[in-house]
Amino acid sequence: MEDTLDKFVAELQAEINRGTLETYGEVVFKRWQEPLYMGRMALADGYARVTGSCGDTMEIFLRFEEGQVKEASFWTDGCASSMVCGSYAAELARGKTLEELSNITGKTILDILGGLPDHDRHCAFLAAETLQKALEHYLNVTGKNERT
């Protein structure tokens, strides 16, 4: 009985994986299986939490060192796409200067992913908006909000 259940679960998972790979492509699929940089960061220098119109929430955490992002991470309670987009937002942020960080948009994330289905595109924009708000928070608390 247990073997039958295990087999059923394995087949179901394989089916889900096949469907996800087919719909979202390899880049998204791989990151969905291994969402790098996921986790809340204690004592972040820049932090933002944004709830999108879909009701999902994204959080971005940034730690800076010598004018560059030393560490970045994300957390979301949202869909698989939001997890992938948050992960790439954090990855893109790492090592960036303030100016470079300010140039990261939802389109930047979508380009890396090779696009997303229409109903999931907003997940990339939610991740980018949260990243920009975390940058804004950092600039405000450090008094660096007058960018040069």
Ligand code: FES
């Ligand atoms: Fe809400 Fe993806 S559906 S962030």
